Amino acid sequence: MREAPIGVFDSGVGGLSVLAEIQQRLPHESLLYVADCGNIPYGEKTPEFIRQRCSLVAGFFREQGAKALVLACNTATVAGVADLRRDYPDWPIVGMEPAVKPAAAATRSGVVGVLATTGTLQSAKFAALLDRFATDIKVITRPCPGLVERIEAGDLHSPALRQLLQGYVEPLLAAGCDTIILGCTHYPFLKPLLKSMIPEDISLIDTGAAVARQLERLLGERELLAAGPARQTQFWTSGDPYHFRHILPLLWKEAGAVQSFAL
Ligand code: DGL
16 A cells, blocks of 8 residues: 555646645655646636536546545645545545645735635635634735636747736735735646746745655554556546646656546
């Protein structure tokens, strides 16, 4: 079981930002990555639809013998993690949540911005996160329709993307935010562009590294951490495998075999 793979799931390529953190922290693990690119963006889908997709992908990972599941998607986590934990009580499942807690601890101005999908920002789980950790700070939220589609197309720098992003970030800066939470796993790929648009003393926070640590903790407790040096990463997409293969080196820094996920 120690050598079994870990299943990692996102609506698209965004979860590759989390996969990179997992691979860095746990270099001996074999990783299975499913991108539901055929149904992107999740941010505008109903929670019911997303729950069905989570359930299908979880079933697929179980068939592949995965020893753990990482929902590398904030939007899928708010919609689906509770059902998955109910359905698979003994399976280590790690979800994402916007970094409200670390941002509340880090902010000096007391004003924090959150960039995330509409689905994440409208969820009860996000409201509960604010109730728990944001009582002493002001939080400005900003849904960002259109960003995910650009990143899926492999666009991390174009003038049109810059203009779109500008419209989302400017109100946060105007409100006095000194900390911006990247509450969607696609957005860390925009860090270089974002940094060129904001003052140097504004921090950008995401939770990829924290998720990798949590995964390590859960596997360690169950004595499931892989020991050997070998590791393997396999990719599936419900979208166009050729396109995924094409943009993989841009987001993952390595080429890789990509199979079609037809569920
Ligand atoms: N990457 C996903 C997240 O973390 C969402 C992208 C989408 O809208 O599909 O929220």
